[in-house]
Amino acid sequence: MTSRSGRLSQRGVVDMAVVLDVPSVAARRCGFTLLEVLIALIVFSVSATAILKSISVNLSNEATLNDQVVATWVAQNTADKFRFENPWPSVGEHKVETQMLQRLWRVSIRVEDTDQSGIRRLEISVGRDNSARVLGELQAFVGRN
Numbered sequence: 001m002t003s004r005s006g007r008l009s010q011r012g013v014v015d016m017a018v019v020l021d022v023p024s025v026a027a028r029r030c031g032f033t034l035l036e037v038l039i040a041l042i043v044f045s046v047s048a049t050a051i052l053k054s055i056s057v058n059l060s061n062e063a064t065l066n067d068q069v070v071a072t073w074v075a076q077n078t079a080d081k082f083r084f085e086n087p088w089p090s091v092g093e094h095k096v097e098t099q100m101l102q103r104l105w106r107v108s109i110r111v112e113d114t115d116q117s118g119i120r121r122l123e124i125s126v127g128r129d130n131s132a133r134v135l136g137e138l139q140a141f142v143g144r145n
Contacts, residue, residue, distance in 0.1 A: 071126040071136030074098060074105045078124050079140035082109075088144050089120055097129065104129035118144040 032040075078098070082089055094109040110123040119141055126136040 067128065068135050070101055070103070071105065072138065074100050074107060074126045075124040075136050075138035078107050078109065078126075079122060079138055079142075082122060082140070082142050089122070089142060091120070114141070 077100070078096075089109075089111045091111050091113055094111065096107045096109070098105050098107055106127050106129050108125045108127075110125075112121045112123070114121050122138075122140045122142060124138045124140065125134045126138075127134050
């Protein structure tokens with residue numbers, strides 16, 4: 001049995017939701033709760049932090065690779081100077097500084113005799129002026145002119 005003001009349940013109690021026209025829970029929920037927003041912000045911040053760290057590592061690697069390429073050029077130029085400009089190199093360790101691309105480079109050259117007379121071996125190590133780290137190495141051979 002139903003009435004205009006509500007429905008009667010089996011126990012004779014009127015269902016007040018029908019009487020008051022209260023919308024269901026699903027119909028009332030049209031936004032996000034504070035907890036859902038906070039969880040979304042946490043997920044976003046963790047992922048943004050990971051992305052920024054990845055970008056930072058990539059930029060650092062790019063700078064290191066750039067320094068290594070330039071250090072290799074410095075080593076090749078040093079070997080070419082010994083081949084074409086410098087007199088016959090004396091055996092031993094030589095240290096020089098040179099400038100390339102507006103930066104100062106520290107060059108260490110070790111000259112050794114070989115089994116062949118008239119040929120010497122050069123081991124060239126290059127690093128930045130303020131660091132003991134070797135960025136580029138080259139082995140070359142120089143013949144007596």
